[in-house]
Structure formats: structure tokens, C-alpha cells
Amino acid sequence: MPLRVAIPDLVSPSYFPAIAAVELGYFKAQGLDAAIELVFPVTRTYEMLRDGAIAFAGGAAHAALYAFPDWRGCRLLAALGQRMYWFLVVRRDLNVARGDLRALKGLRIGAAPGPVDGLRRMLREAGVDPERELSIGPIPAAAAPGVSFGVAAAAALAERRIDGFWANGMGAELALRSGDGTLVIDARRGDGPPGAIGYTFPALSASAVSVERDPGAAAAAVRALTAAQRDLRADPGLAVRAAARLFPPAETGLIAELVRRDAPFYDAAISADSVAAMNRFSREIGILSRDVPYEEIVALQLRGLWSAAG
Numbered sequence: 521m522p523l524r525v526a527i528p529d530l531v532s533p534s535y536f537p538a539i540a541a542v543e544l545g546y547f548k549a550q551g552l553d554a555a556i557e558l559v560f561p562v563t564r565t566y567e568m569l570r571d572g573a574i575a576f577a578g579g580a581a582h583a584a585l586y587a588f589p590d591w592r593g594c595r596l597l598a599a600l601g602q603r604m605y606w607f608l609v610v611r612r613d614l615n616v617a618r619g620d621l622r623a624l625k626g627l628r629i630g631a632a633p634g635p636v637d638g639l640r641r642m643l644r645e646a647g648v649d650p651e652r653e654l655s656i657g658p659i660p661a662a663a664a665p666g667v668s669f670g671v672a673a674a675a676a677l678a679e680r681r682i683d684g685f686w687a688n689g690m691g692a693e694l695a696l697r698s699g700d701g702t703l704v705i706d707a708r709r710g711d712g713p714p715g716a717i718g719y720t721f722p723a724l725s726a727s728a729v730s731v732e733r734d735p736g737a738a739a740a741a742v743r744a745l746t747a748a749q750r751d752l753r754a755d756p757g758l759a760v761r762a763a764a765r766l767f768p769p770a771e772t773g774l775i776a777e778l779v780r781r782d783a784p785f786y787d788a789a790i791s792a793d794s795v796a797a798m799n800r801f802s803r804e805i806g807i808l809s810r811d812v813p814y815e816e817i818v819a820l821q822l823r824g825l826w827s828a829a830g
Contacts, residue, residue, distance in 0.1 A: 522555040523547075523575035523737070528562035528634070531668035531771050532688040533778040535722055537600045537786055538578040540762040541741075541748035549747075550740035556766070558666065562634035563587065569594070569727055576741055581723035582798050583634035585807045595731050595819040596795075598742045598788035598826055600722035605785075606635050607692035608705035610684030611677060616704050619711050621646035623704075627683040630659040630676055632669050637805050638707065638719045639686040645713035659685070670694070671771065677701055689778050690771060708785060718797030723790070731819050742788065742825045749786040756780035788826040790818050 525542055527535040539556055541547055547554040554575070559565045562579040566587035569577040577584075578600055588594035608629075610616045616623040621643055631639055640650040650656055659682065662672040670691025676682045678700045685691060686705075695701030705711040707719075724745055731738045751758055759779040763772045792814045802808035 522553045524573070525554050525556050525576045525578065525741075526559040526565050526568060526574045527556065527578040528558070528560050528565045528632070529669050529688055530556075530558040531767050532670050532690045533775065533782050534605055534688045535578040535600055536759065536762070536775070536779055536782070537745055537749045537752060538576075538724060539766065540752055540758065541744040543762040543765060544748065544751075544758065546744035546748045547741065550744045552737060552740050552744065554741075558668070560662065560667075560669065561632050566594075566725075569725060572727065572730075575726065575730065575737070577725045578722065579725070580634050580720045581725070582637065582720040582802050582807070584723075584725055585802055586634070590809055591812045591817045593728050594817075595726055595728050595738075596790055596817055597724045597726055597731075597738055597819050597822055598745055599790050599794075600724055600745070600788075601782060601785040602708075602787050602794070603717040603721055603785060604638050604707040604719045605689075605722060605782075606638060606686055606707055607689060607703060608639065608684065608686050608707075609677065609692050609695045609701040610704055611680070612700060612702045614683065614702075616684075616702065618704060620704065621712070622648055624648060624684065625653045628655045628657075630662075630673050630682040630685040630687070631656050632658065632662065632687070635686060637801075637807075638716070641719060641801060641805055642705070642707075642712045642716050645716070656686075674698070674700070689782065690774065693774055693778060694771075708782075715797065718794060719801040720798055721790075721794060726819070735821065738819060739822060739825060742822050746788045746826060749788060752779055753783045753786050756783055789823075790826075
């Protein structure tokens with residue numbers, strides 16, 4: 521049976537290096553028979569990792585804390601990319617200026633469990649109460665089997681079931697190209713309050729037990745990921761082949777451009793500074809009770825592999 525590599529959003533650039541590592545044969549080249557699958561939301565992804573139902577999880581690193589309190593039992597293997605990576609898009613006709621979080625007062629914003637943490641924290645930093653001054657909630661259609669959140673969010677915006685959404689680059693691109701939405705926050709590229717880019721990052725994770733039991737498999741997964749990141753940086757067009765089996769035609773046609781934009785962030789390294797920033801954010805939002813040392817979170821024996829692919 522193939523090793524299960526689960527991610528919480530599939531038709532998306534958010535975790536695309538993991539998709540490419542499986543779909544383009546990098547896992548296979550490392551001797552691992554692996555299959556990618558969608559497990560939504562990210563909190564459920566990490567619960568399945570905790571319970572041993574999947575081998576590897578790709579998701580927002582901080583969200584592991586919902587299943588692994590104070591990081592007990594989880595190890596981050598490598599970054600799928602650097603920085604917080606979601607987009608805030610609102611209805612175009614609302615004329616919200618780039619970066620204006622205060623303009624969200626009174627609006628209905630769609631966001632998924634896990635990613636919503638970053639939006640709520642940014643709003644508080646901007647002086648907006650996310651519980652009282654606007655409505656933030658899930659998009660019901662996104663919970664259906666096989667549905668990717670960003671695609672569902674763009675559709676909900678077009679149908680005016682929401683006034684905006686906090687989601688992945690695919691959802692943002694669909695809304696912008698259709699003319700239904702306008703971009704307010706691109707977190708990865710520095711929009712939002714100071715420090716917001718460091719709230720979290722996408723990571724490949726495994727349980728501590730599995731890393732200890734089979735360190736070779738964890739190392740092989742990291743080698744597969746770094747090779748995929750290297751080749752996507754060199755040739756974003758590879759993304760079309762990686763997406764062909766999993767994405768609808770329209771989104772397959774967009775993914776190479778989205779990967780090209782994100783490729784500069786395809787770095788597997790997990791720095792002590794990035795973990796410290798994530799832990800600070802996690803303590804601020806109440807999902808981490810103490811400062812956990814870097815060496816208790818990151819699989820340190822794999823650090824030498826992060827740049828092995830060049």
C-alpha cells in the first residue's frame with residue numbers, strides 16, 4: 521500500500537512541492553511508493569498524522585499544535601515554502617484598498633480552520649475585533665469530499681454568498697481573473713501588519729514515532745521534496761505535468777504561472793528564527809502554552825538534506 525501524503529488543499533499552489541514530489545516520481549526515485557490525497561481541514565490532516573493514519577502531512581506548520589499539544593509527538597521535516605502564504609480577496613465593487621484591513625468591518629469573510637488564525641491575528645494587530653466587527657466563517661461547499669477550499673471560495677465570492685475570503689493563490693487568481701475580486705493582502709510578499717509573514721509557513725511533517733522508527737523514510741521524503749523544489753524553481757512548466765491528473769483543466773492551465781511566482785520561496789530550510797516567530801504567534805493565539813525549543817520541533821538530523829538538491 522502506498523504511503524499516504526495528505527494535504528488540506530489540493531487544487532492550489534500552497535503545498536504544490538509535495539504534489540510534484542509525488543506526481544512527478546521524486547518519491548518513487550527515493551524508493552518510496554507514495555500517493556497524495558486531500559484531507560480537509562488542516563486540523564484533521566494533523567489528527568490523522570497523530571493517529572498514524574497517514575505517513576506525512578503537508579500543511580500550515582503552526583496548525584500541528586491542534587493535534588500535537590506543545591509540539592509533543594510531531595516533527596517538522598522540511599519547509600514546503602517560506603513565509604505565511606495566503607491571500608485576502610474581497611468583492612471588487614466594495615473598493616477596498618490594498619492593505620486596508622479596517623475596511624473589513626461588517627463584511628462576511630470565508631476562511632478555513634487553521635488558516636483563519638493568521639487572518640484573525642492580523643485583524644487584531646490592525647485594531648479590528650475579528651469576533652465582533654465582522655463575520656468570519658467556513659464556506660460550507662468546501663467541506664464536501666474532494667473540494668478544494670480556494671476554488672470553493674472563489675465560486676462563493678462570485679455568487680455573493682461571501683464578501684471576501686482568506687485562501688490560497690489559486691482561489692485568489694480565479695477571483696481576480698474573473699473580475700469578481702480585488703487583492704487586499706498578499707501575506708507572503710509583505711502585506712499586513714509587521715511580522716505577519718512569520719506567523720506560519722507550509723511544512724512537511726511526520727510523527728516523532730515514525731521518524732524514530734524509520735529515519736530512512738523521513739530522509740527519503742525530504743530528498744524527494746528538495747529535488748521537486750529545485751526542478752520547479754528551474755522550470756515552473758513542470759507544474760502542468762504534476763497537476764494534470766489532479767486538477768481540472770482551467771486550474772491546470774493556471775498552475776505554472778502560480779508556481780513561477782512562488783518558486784523563489786521554495787526553500788526547504790526551517791530556520792530557528794522562523795520557528796521562534798511561529799511559536800510567538802502560536803502563544804499569542806492560545807494554542808501553545810510555552811516556548812518549545814527548536815530541537816524539539818524540527819527533525820534536526822534532516823537539516824543536512826535541505827539544500828542537498830541544490
